Amino acid sequence: DIQMTQSPSSLSASVGDRVTITCRTSQSISRYLNWYQQKPGKAPTLLIFGSSSLQSGVPSRFSGSGSGTDFTLTISSLQPEDFATYYCQQTYSIPLFGPGTKVDIK
C-alpha cells in the first residue's frame, strides 16, 4: 500500500509570507497528486490536480509541483483567507489523503 506523509504538520505564518508544504509518497505515483484546502466546518475544496494544474477559480498564488514521490504546494503570498488545513491526495491507486498541514496565523 502507498503511504503518504506531509510536512510540516502545522505552521504559523504571516500575511504576505511565502508558504511551502511538502507531500511525499512511499512509491512513485507519477503526477497523480491533488491538493485540497479545508476550512473549519466546511467541505474540502480542490486547489490543484495532476500535481501542477490549477483548478478553475483558484487564485494564481497557489501552485503545485513535483512528480514521482515528492510534491510541493506553494502559496506565493499568504492571504487572510488562506489560513486553513491543506491535504494532499494520491489517486495513482485507490485514493488516499495525506495527514494534512494546518496553516495558522503567526
Next chain:
Amino acid sequence: EVQLVESGGDLVQPGGSLRLSCAASGFSVSTNYMSWVRQAPGKGLEWVSVIYSGGSAYYADSVKGRFTISRHISKNTLYLQMNSLRADDTAVYYCARSQAAEFYYGMDVWGQGTTVTVSS
C-alpha cells in the same frame, strides 16, 4: 448549478445500520466517479468508497464487507449503506464528484456533509 446534498446522518447504536443519501443536481451521477469521504472528529480526511461511471465499486479496507455504495440514476442520487457500525465509524460523511470519469483530475464538487455518530 452543480451541487451535492447529503442526508441521512444520525445517532445509531454500535452494530446498527444507516443509509446515507447524496442528491446531485446539475450533472448525472452516472457520468463521473462518485466517492464517499469521511472525517472523524478532529481528524483528517479518509476516502471510504467509490462507484465508477461503469458501476464498479471499491472500498477502503476499514469498511470493506460492511458498507455498500450504490446509485439510482433516475433519481440522480448516490447512496452509502452502512451496516455493522462501530464507534470508529463516527464521522462527517461527504459525497464528492471526481472531475472526470477518473481520479486524476481530483474531486471538484463536494456536499456539505452529514454527521454519523455511533454510540450507545
